[in-house]
Amino acid sequence: xxxxxxxxxxxxxxxxxxxxxxxxxxxxxxxxxxxxxxxxxxxxxxxxxxxxxxxxxxxxxxxxxxxxxxxxxxxxxxxxxxxxxxxxxxxxxxxxxxxxxxxxxxxxxxxxxxxxxxxxxxxxxxxxxxxxxxxxxxxxxxxxxxxxxxxxxxxxxxxxxxxxxxxxxxxxxxxxxxxxx
Amino acid sequence: xxxxxxxxxxxxxxxxxxxxxxxxxxxxxxxxxxxxxxxxxxxxxxxxxxxxxxxxxxxxxxxxxxxxxxxxxxxxxxxxxxxxxxxxxxxxxxxxxxxxxxxxxxxxxxxxxxxxxxxxxxxxxxxxxxxxxxxxxxxxxxxxxxxxxxxxxxxxxxxxxxxxxxxxxxxxxxxxxxxxxxxxxxxxxxxxxxxxxxxxxxxxx
Numbered sequence: 277x278x279x280x281x282x283x284x285x286x287x288x289x290x291x292x293x294x295x296x297x298x299x300x301x302x303x304x305x306x307x308x309x310x311x312x313x314x315x316x317x318x319x320x321x322x323x324x325x326x327x328x329x330x331x332x333x334x335x336x337x338x339x340x341x342x343x344x345x346x347x348x349x350x351x352x353x354x355x356x357x358x359x360x361x362x363x364x365x366x367x368x369x370x371x372x373x374x375x376x377x378x379x380x381x382x383x384x385x386x387x388x389x390x391x392x393x394x395x396x397x398x399x400x401x402x403x404x405x406x407x408x409x410x411x412x413x414x415x416x417x418x419x420x421x422x423x424x425x426x427x428x429x430x431x432x433x434x435x436x437x438x439x440x441x442x443x444x445x446x447x448x449x450x451x452x453x454x455x456x457x
Numbered sequence: 458x459x460x461x462x463x464x465x466x467x468x469x470x471x472x473x474x475x476x477x478x479x480x481x482x483x484x485x486x487x488x489x490x491x492x493x494x495x496x497x498x499x500x501x502x503x504x505x506x507x508x509x510x511x512x513x514x515x516x517x518x519x520x521x522x523x524x525x526x527x528x529x530x531x532x533x534x535x536x537x538x539x540x541x542x543x544x545x546x547x548x549x550x551x552x553x554x555x556x557x558x559x560x561x562x563x564x565x566x567x568x569x570x571x572x573x574x575x576x577x578x579x580x581x582x583x584x585x586x587x588x589x590x591x592x593x594x595x596x597x598x599x600x601x602x603x604x605x606x607x608x609x610x611x612x613x614x615x616x617x618x619x620x621x622x623x624x625x626x627x628x629x630x631x632x633x634x635x636x637x638x639x640x641x642x643x644x645x646x647x648x649x650x651x652x653x654x655x656x657x658x659x660x661x662x
Contacts, residue, residue, distance in 0.1 A: 351661075381625060408625055411619060422598060422601075423597075423598060423654045424658070
């Protein structure tokens with residue numbers, strides 16, 4: 277299993293919110309993952325609040341970063357994930373890196389997110405953003421973002437473009453190529 | 458072709474309006490200060506509902522929401538609480554389900570009825586049949602709230618955004634955006650925080 281997601285779990289010291297109180301939710305996607313059949317012991321999540329996450333939007337190393345905001349409960353996000361995966365593979369030697377930023381709910385990390393990462397064998401870097409103060413951090417990603425997902429940022433050094441939309445592979449390929457030239 | 462020509466002045470008008478509207482966050486749809494057009498949509502009980510039906514209302518908490526988005530589900534109790542608190546004060550909740558039920562069968566009318574019954578919704582839960590209303594508002598996701606104030610010139614948009622600043626835990630909320638907006642309007646004051654952002658499920662077309 278060559279999973280790119282094995283790093284450190286960063287426990288957020290501030291807040292230390294109890295998420296046990298949350299209402300059970302109707303998940304948009306249920307059929308894809310049967311959690312009980314998957315052993316996810318080797319899947320470790322890299323979890324950040326926005327302050328910790330912000331560095332992934334501000335790398336200045338001449339690399340092109342494709343940062344996709346998604347969640348397992350978001351059907352259109354799950355649908356476009358394979359295109360991001362394909363992009364990550366095909367452009368690996370062209371200095372392009374895909375980062376998949378999960379906005380899954382903390383109480384679903386073990387039940388949904390980890391089994392999903394394992395079953396889909398995601399090769400791109402997956403990180404988790406858990407920061408309930410969305411009104412503060414959403415505009416910091418992009419002023420125009422209303423907050424709907426999927427949403428994607430493509431950037432290279434100081435040049436950045438934001439997309440509040442779904443992608444197919446051709447569209448994604450086209451956008452990334454604009455950064456290559 | 459004829460249709461296209463007709464669309465050109467409309468597109469120019471939209472551009473014009475959005476260019477001169479304060480705090481407009483999307484390229485189309487209402488911004489703060491715009492007058493929201495009334496609509497007539499079918500409620501889960503089969504009756505048609507319009508804002509004009511509410512003769513005594515001082516305004517409205519128009520809430521785009523649905524059954525299938527986990528964010529919207531997390532807010533169901535809080536939407537109900539908003540209606541209980543503010544309908545008697547003249548600001549009823551008007552919930553609108555904007556998704557296409559063909560794309561999202563879990564949001565079809567029977568499912569809407571079921572959620573409303575289970576949760577004991579005391580506000581209308583309207584189907585945006587044909588999906589004509591949400592684009593006028595410029596709603597992009599569920600939940601997405603528009604607080605309107607009834608004035609002589611019509612129902613003016615006073616607040617756009619989230620209900621509060623913590624979706625996952627109602628007890629950890631620090632700022633109740635919608636309540637603050639409605640309280641200010643009831644006091645005859647200006648709404649301080651007019652636009653807020655939150656993650657939500659994109660509207661399914």
